[in-house]
Amino acid sequence: MSSVEIALGANPEASRQRRKQARPAELTAAALALFVEKGFAATRLDDIAALAGVSKGTLYLYFDSKVALFKAVVLEGIVPVLDAADSMIDHFDGSSAELMRQLVSTWWRLIGNTSLGGLPKLVISEARNFPEVAAFYQNAVIARARNLLKRVLQRGIAAGEFRSMPVDMVADVLFAPILMLAIRRHSVDMCGATTIDAETYLQTHFELTLHGLVSSNNSRLAQ
Amino acid sequence: MSSVEIALGANPEASRQRRKQARPAELTAAALALFVEKGFAATRLDDIAALAGVSKGTLYLYFDSKVALFKAVVLEGIVPVLDAADSMIDHFDGSSAELMRQLVSTWWRLIGNTSLGGLPKLVISEARNFPEVAAFYQNAVIARARNLLKRVLQRGIAAGEFRSMPVDMVADVLFAPILMLAIRRHSVDMCGATTIDAETYLQTHFELTLHGLVSSNNSRLAQ
Amino acid sequence: MSSVEIALGANPEASRQRRKQARPAELTAAALALFVEKGFAATRLDDIAALAGVSKGTLYLYFDSKVALFKAVVLEGIVPVLDAADSMIDHFDGSSAELMRQLVSTWWRLIGNTSLGGLPKLVISEARNFPEVAAFYQNAVIARARNLLKRVLQRGIAAGEFRSMPVDMVADVLFAPILMLAIRRHSVDMCGATTIDAETYLQTHFELTLHGLVSSNNSRLAQ
Amino acid sequence: MSSVEIALGANPEASRQRRKQARPAELTAAALALFVEKGFAATRLDDIAALAGVSKGTLYLYFDSKVALFKAVVLEGIVPVLDAADSMIDHFDGSSAELMRQLVSTWWRLIGNTSLGGLPKLVISEARNFPEVAAFYQNAVIARARNLLKRVLQRGIAAGEFRSMPVDMVADVLFAPILMLAIRRHSVDMCGATTIDAETYLQTHFELTLHGLVSSNNSRLAQ
DNA sequence: AATGAATGAGTCTTCATTCAT
DNA sequence: TATGAATGAAGACTCATTCAT
Numbered sequence: 058m059s060s061v062e063i064a065l066g067a068n069p070e071a072s073r074q075r076r077k078q079a080r081p082a083e084l085t086a087a088a089l090a091l092f093v094e095k096g097f098a099a100t101r102l103d104d105i106a107a108l109a110g111v112s113k114g115t116l117y118l119y120f121d122s123k124v125a126l127f128k129a130v131v132l133e134g135i136v137p138v139l140d141a142a143d144s145m146i147d148h149f150d151g152s153s154a155e156l157m158r159q160l161v162s163t164w165w166r167l168i169g170n171t172s173l174g175g176l177p178k179l180v181i182s183e184a185r186n187f188p189e190v191a192a193f194y195q196n197a198v199i200a201r202a203r204n205l206l207k208r209v210l211q212r213g214i215a216a217g218e219f220r221s222m223p224v225d226m227v228a229d230v231l232f233a234p235i236l237m238l239a240i241r242r243h244s245v246d247m248c249g250a251t252t253i254d255a256e257t258y259l260q261t262h263f264e265l266t267l268h269g270l271v272s273s274n275n276s277r278l279a280q
Numbered sequence: 281m282s283s284v285e286i287a288l289g290a291n292p293e294a295s296r297q298r299r300k301q302a303r304p305a306e307l308t309a310a311a312l313a314l315f316v317e318k319g320f321a322a323t324r325l326d327d328i329a330a331l332a333g334v335s336k337g338t339l340y341l342y343f344d345s346k347v348a349l350f351k352a353v354v355l356e357g358i359v360p361v362l363d364a365a366d367s368m369i370d371h372f373d374g375s376s377a378e379l380m381r382q383l384v385s386t387w388w389r390l391i392g393n394t395s396l397g398g399l400p401k402l403v404i405s406e407a408r409n410f411p412e413v414a415a416f417y418q419n420a421v422i423a424r425a426r427n428l429l430k431r432v433l434q435r436g437i438a439a440g441e442f443r444s445m446p447v448d449m450v451a452d453v454l455f456a457p458i459l460m461l462a463i464r465r466h467s468v469d470m471c472g473a474t475t476i477d478a479e480t481y482l483q484t485h486f487e488l489t490l491h492g493l494v495s496s497n498n499s500r501l502a503q
Numbered sequence: 504m505s506s507v508e509i510a511l512g513a514n515p516e517a518s519r520q521r522r523k524q525a526r527p528a529e530l531t532a533a534a535l536a537l538f539v540e541k542g543f544a545a546t547r548l549d550d551i552a553a554l555a556g557v558s559k560g561t562l563y564l565y566f567d568s569k570v571a572l573f574k575a576v577v578l579e580g581i582v583p584v585l586d587a588a589d590s591m592i593d594h595f596d597g598s599s600a601e602l603m604r605q606l607v608s609t610w611w612r613l614i615g616n617t618s619l620g621g622l623p624k625l626v627i628s629e630a631r632n633f634p635e636v637a638a639f640y641q642n643a644v645i646a647r648a649r650n651l652l653k654r655v656l657q658r659g660i661a662a663g664e665f666r667s668m669p670v671d672m673v674a675d676v677l678f679a680p681i682l683m684l685a686i687r688r689h690s691v692d693m694c695g696a697t698t699i700d701a702e703t704y705l706q707t708h709f710e711l712t713l714h715g716l717v718s719s720n721n722s723r724l725a726q
Numbered sequence: 727m728s729s730v731e732i733a734l735g736a737n738p739e740a741s742r743q744r745r746k747q748a749r750p751a752e753l754t755a756a757a758l759a760l761f762v763e764k765g766f767a768a769t770r771l772d773d774i775a776a777l778a779g780v781s782k783g784t785l786y787l788y789f790d791s792k793v794a795l796f797k798a799v800v801l802e803g804i805v806p807v808l809d810a811a812d813s814m815i816d817h818f819d820g821s822s823a824e825l826m827r828q829l830v831s832t833w834w835r836l837i838g839n840t841s842l843g844g845l846p847k848l849v850i851s852e853a854r855n856f857p858e859v860a861a862f863y864q865n866a867v868i869a870r871a872r873n874l875l876k877r878v879l880q881r882g883i884a885a886g887e888f889r890s891m892p893v894d895m896v897a898d899v900l901f902a903p904i905l906m907l908a909i910r911r912h913s914v915d916m917c918g919a920t921t922i923d924a925e926t927y928l929q930t931h932f933e934l935t936l937h938g939l940v941s942s943n944n945s946r947l948a949q
Numbered sequence: 950a951a952t953g954a955a956t957g958a959g960t961c962t963t964c965a966t967t968c969a970t
Numbered sequence: 971t972a973t974g975a976a977t978g979a980a981g982a983c984t985c986a987t988t989c990a991t
Contacts, residue, residue: 269492715938
């Protein structure tokens with residue numbers, strides 16, 4: 058049915074192989090969509106199977122159980138994009154502020170704004186029921202993404218561009234609005250009419266992060 | 281039923297009446313704890329009843345269904361939040377920065393750090409399954425809390441203390457780390473060993489918010 | 504509340520006594536109405552209590568269980584009217600046909616057309632679940648009513664007014680349309696728009712019973 | 727699924743298909759037996775499943791709910807009745823009396839004496855809880871059966887064999903003993919020791935119907 | 950005698966999981 | 971490999987029954 062399959066029409070065996078290999082990914086994609094939408098417990102395997110266009114039994118050819126499928130969904134959410142980001146930091150020439158802006162912008166484009174952006178909500182929702190999955194996601198994805206921010210902060214401090222600061226905690230704080238944006242996209246923003254404008258939101262976050270609230274001619278008045 | 285009747289210690293009905301009046305709150309408190317911990321679908325009414333020290337059937341004396349109980353949990357969680365918001369008076373003499381610090385600190389003490397702090401996670405997790413509840417919570421609580429921030433921002437701008445800025449969006453961004461703190465407390469922080477230190481986190485958020493990252497502001501973040 | 508109670512207002516103790524004595528009958532009356540309407544299993548004690556204007560607990564002051572209440576409802580359905588009918592037969596002067604007509608007419612007025620007319624449906628519906636109750640009702644009420652018919656038949660045969668016939672079986676057959684009328688009144692006639700006209704129905708039954716279908720100038724053609 | 731496929735004995739799907747096609751009828755048969763015996767509310771789905779030799783969950787593969795199963799039982803019971811009615815041809819040469827005797831006899835053999843004979847009791851018992859089902863059964867089955875009687879009456883009247891009479895009402899009356907026979911078979915006759923003899927009962931009904939009680943007709947009821 | 954809050958056993962219904970085909 | 975009919979354990983919900991007041 059996919060264009061890939063059609064293109065390979067001359068070799069039906071290859072096409073089947075291709076399809077077979079793609080199956081698990083098709084299944085986890087369907088599962089991700091529904092887990093994010095309804096939550097783990099409220100998602101039925103029938104619905105996942107239907108969305109993936111297979112029968113319920115087929116799911117068990119690839120995953121031992123619903124929990125195994127859930128774990129696979131989260132595991133699959135660990136994308137190599139983070140590797141690319143790491144090397145981007147290493148080879149970036151411009152200011153750290155600009156680097157940060159590009160990182161956030163890229164993350165939003167490649168992750169936050171895709172179906173993978175639903176993972177944080179899913180993991181948060183099910184963290185207490187699947188602590189090891191949450192811990193894994195936390196370490197493998199969230200912590201690593203936060204580490205990217207941390208490295209940028211350190212780069213900026215080293216260059217004198219940023220103030221000296223406790224980078225771990227600051228990275229945590231700075232990551233929060235970005236996470237919240239992704240979370241909202243898959244939860245409350247679906248309910249009210251007012252879906253937030255991501256570009257403006259991130260732009261505001263970025264600007265605020267750099268310069269703070271305090272007016273520059275008055276910056277030492279507070280506290 | 282009247283307060284007069286309750287005041288009459290001799291009334292033999294009094295203790296039963298008192299119990300009957302207290303029951304719904306006891307039940308929603310138990311439900312809140314478990315809904316936040318396990319999610320709506322994964323929470324069994326038996327467990328709620330057991331936690332509240334009553335039998336399963338008793339729940340149905342006060343709530344028509346599991347869904348009705350869920351809604352009551354959210355609705356009931358709103359009142360104390362609004363009360364707390366009201367107590368954050370807008371007659372304040374100090375700087376807007378200090379006002380903001382006190383607001384956040386009070387919120388954390390009265391809401392975020394209590395069991396009510398689990399509501400945001402709960403609402404986010406179940407938003408797609410209970411859109412009207414999520415919308416209501418969003419409007420009644422989140423939006424109102426964000427409005428407090430907004431008013432402080434406007435106050436600071438008017439006084440020349442803060443830079444001019446799009447207050448709505450900024451309030452959104454500034455509220456995100458606070459929400460994330462509460463959310464994390466009831467999800468991923470329960471999994472990994474490293475529970476975040478709320479005081480430091482909020483202090484960092486506050487300092488960062490005021491002065492930004494850029495070194496020209498010349499302030500020092502506490503290490 | 505009743506006119507009886509009001510009339511006895513001068514003696515409150517007497518009124519209470521009167522009420523207390525009337526209670527069981529009020530409760531069984533309410534139970535009869537609902538048992539007939541919904542069936543035994545589908546009738547809730549709450550509803551019976553509400554219809555009788557008492558609390559659910561009060562039912563247990565008078566009846567040990569729902570089953571006991573059911574049995575009381577059926578027992579109470581054994582009315583002394585049958586005694587009056589018996590003596591009516593003994594002292595009747597007119598033709599047996601006229602006696603039969605009066606008996607059926609009286610039964611319909613005093614029993615069939617009252618709430619007691621719902622008992623046959625109730626007993627039939629629950630006969631398999633409460634065999635001893637059904638057997639009792641069968642023997643105490645149905646069989647006795649059928650016996651009245653049988654005595655009239657015997658009276659008519661003795662007088663040469665009726666043909667010789669197996670009176671038991673004939674009484675059974677003749678009683679069927681009367682029972683069906685009562686049963687229908689409390690079941691299917693409530694559903695369709697066409698409630699049968701009892702007077703015409705009984706009149707037709709009576710006329711047919713006496714003279715049969717066969718035209719008189721042709722009565723030996725059949726068979 | 728097609729008859730062709732079933733005809734192919736080699737088809738490995740055939741036996742499963744055959745089973746799947748037969749299942750609903752097996753389930754409604756079991757349900758009919760228990761609904762008639764215990765009534766709708768007092769019948770447990772577990773028992774129906776056990777009687778049909780399947781698990782409880784299987785019922786839900788074929789029927790959405792207990793109510794849906796009930797409705798299917800009644801609907802399904804209608805088809806054979808109508809088929810039987812159709813088989814009672816209206817090209818009949820003998821007397822109308824003989825035609826009537828054959829109709830009643832056939833009804834008893836094909837319907838009244840089979841498990842379908844329990845339907846009238848069931849419908850009567852649950853009419854108030856399922857008015858639309860009762861109305862449907864009333865119109866589709868009872869009314870149609872009564873209509874057959876009515877046509878015979880009209881045929882007899884036209885031929886001068888029967889007296890002139892209001893056929894609708896007479897058909898109603900004549901049908902009552904037949905219905906009562908079926909009803910009794912599934913209720914009170916199971917309780918007392920004296921199960922009525924159907925053949926004699928119907929024979930008595932028939933003879934009485936034709937000639938009536940009054941001796942001037944001069945016929946003799948069989949002893 | 951009367952109340953009605955509380956109980957918990959019982960039943961319908963769902964759905965993850967299995968397995969014959 | 972794929973199917974989908976069948977299973978049965980689990981959970982929401984009901985309601986007869988009890989009992990403190």
